[in-house]
Amino acid sequence: xxxxxxxxxxxxxxxxxxxxxxxxxxxxxxxxxxxxxxxxxxxxxxxxxxxxxxxxxxxxxxxxxxxxxxxxxxxxxxxxxxxxxxxxxxxxxxxxxxxxxxxxxxxxxxxxxxxxxxxxxxxxxxxxxxxxxxxxxxxxxxxxxxxxxxxxxxxxxxxxxxxxxxxxxxxxxxxxxxxxxxxxxxxxxxxxxxxxxxxxxxxxxxxxxxxxxxxxxxxx
Amino acid sequence: xxxxxxxxxxxxxxxxxxxxxxxxxxxxxxxxxxxxxxxxxxxxxxxxxxxxxxxxxxxxxxxxxxxxxxxxxxxxxxxxxxxxxxxxxxxxxxxxxxxxxxxxxxxxxxxxxxxxxxxxxxxxxxxxxxxxxxxxxxxxxxxxxxxxxxxxxxxxxxxxxxxxxxxxxxxxxxxxxxxxxxxxxxxxxxxxxxxxxxxxxxxxxxxxxxxxxxxxxxxx
Numbered sequence: 001x002x003x004x005x006x007x008x009x010x011x012x013x014x015x016x017x018x019x020x021x022x023x024x025x026x027x028x029x030x031x032x033x034x035x036x037x038x039x040x041x042x043x044x045x046x047x048x049x050x051x052x053x054x055x056x057x058x059x060x061x062x063x064x065x066x067x068x069x070x071x072x073x074x075x076x077x078x079x080x081x082x083x084x085x086x087x088x089x090x091x092x093x094x095x096x097x098x099x100x101x102x103x104x105x106x107x108x109x110x111x112x113x114x115x116x117x118x119x120x121x122x123x124x125x126x127x128x129x130x131x132x133x134x135x136x137x138x139x140x141x142x143x144x145x146x147x148x149x150x151x152x153x154x155x156x157x158x159x160x161x162x163x164x165x166x167x168x169x170x171x172x173x174x175x176x177x178x179x180x181x182x183x184x185x186x187x188x189x190x191x192x193x194x195x196x197x198x199x200x201x202x203x204x205x206x207x208x209x210x211x212x213x214x215x216x217x218x219x220x
Numbered sequence: 221x222x223x224x225x226x227x228x229x230x231x232x233x234x235x236x237x238x239x240x241x242x243x244x245x246x247x248x249x250x251x252x253x254x255x256x257x258x259x260x261x262x263x264x265x266x267x268x269x270x271x272x273x274x275x276x277x278x279x280x281x282x283x284x285x286x287x288x289x290x291x292x293x294x295x296x297x298x299x300x301x302x303x304x305x306x307x308x309x310x311x312x313x314x315x316x317x318x319x320x321x322x323x324x325x326x327x328x329x330x331x332x333x334x335x336x337x338x339x340x341x342x343x344x345x346x347x348x349x350x351x352x353x354x355x356x357x358x359x360x361x362x363x364x365x366x367x368x369x370x371x372x373x374x375x376x377x378x379x380x381x382x383x384x385x386x387x388x389x390x391x392x393x394x395x396x397x398x399x400x401x402x403x404x405x406x407x408x409x410x411x412x413x414x415x416x417x418x419x420x421x422x423x424x425x426x427x428x429x430x431x432x433x434x435x436x437x438x439x440x
Binding site: 053189 | 271273274275355357359393394395399401402404405406408409410412413420424427430431434
C-alpha cells in the first residue's frame, strides 16, 4: 500500500520487495508465469473473493495462476497460508494507522477524524485484502484469529467514540456503541462498490469524514 | 416477517402457512424432524450464511436438517432452488416497503426517512435472508438475478436522494450518488452485528434514521 504524502510508510508494506510477475521459458520453451510471494497472493485473494474461501480449492488457485498444483505447493504449504498472509496484510494496513502521530495526539474527535480518513485510504488501496478480511466468517483458526484482530481494531474506534462523547465533542443522541458500529459499517461498506480508478475517488476519504462527521459523529 | 402495527402486511409473507417443525416417528420409531417449505428454508439459509453458498453441499444441508439426502430431494430440486426462495423472501421484504403509502406520498425526504426506518425493520426481522442477499456474489444465474433486483432497489433509494437534493431538502455537500451508496452501506452494515433480542434493538430503526438524517441526508 502507499502511504499518504508526508506520512510514515504504513506497516502494510510487504516484507519482500515487489518483483512483479514476469514471463519465463520452461524446459519446452513455452511461456509460463513466474510468481513471487506478493503476486501469487494477489491471484489467490482474487479467487477467494470471487468464490469464497471455503469453496476455493488448490486446483482453483493453480488454474487461476496458470501453474501446476505442484509448482503452487513449491511456494506455499496450502490455501490457509495464503489466507493468513492476505489477512495479515489487511490488518497491518489498518493497525498501521493507529501508530501514526495524528492517531495518537490531539482530541478524541480529531484522532477519530484522522483514523476514518486513513481507514478509507487503506480500504481503497488494499481493497482485495480488506474485502477478504471483512468477509471472514470464523470457520478456521486463521479466520478466528483475524476476526479477533479486526474486533480489536473496531474496539479502538469504539473507545475513541466513547471518549469523544464523554469529552462533549460529539452529540450524544445515540448510544456510543451503536454510533461506533454504524460508523465502522459506513466506512467498511465502501468495499461493496468502490473500484480503483472510479471518478472522484481521490476525494472519497474527505467525503466520508464529512458525511460521518455531520451525522454519525456530529460536533457538539 | 411481521409488519409494523397499522401497516399493510408486507410482501415477504411466505405463500405457505407456517406449520412449524414437529417431531414425528419413522418406521423404526425413532424421532425425526418433519419440515415444511419454510422451516427447511430456514435450515438451508443458516448453512449458506455459515459456510458460504458455493461451499454448501446437499450433504451439508441434509446433515444440518437431520434428514436423509433423498428426503431432502423430496422437498426441493437442489440447493439453487433454496437459494432462490431465500433471496426472493429478502427481496419481497425490501420491495414490499416501496409499495407502502408512506413510501409513495410526501416529499422525497419524508419518503426516504420512511424507507430507511422500514429497511432497518426488514433487515432485523428477516436477518438471515437479507444477510444472504447482501453476500451474493453473482456466480450463478440465481445470484445474478438477485443482484439485479437488489440494484434496482438501491437505484430507487439513490433516485430519492437525488430528488431530495434537487428539491433543496438535503444539503448537497457530497455527490448524491456517493451519499446514496454510503446511506445504503450504513443501513446494510447492521447485518454484521445485529442479533435478535439485542438490548435497545427496538429503537434501532429510529436511531439509524436519526444518524443518517443528521449526516448522510442532513436537512437543508
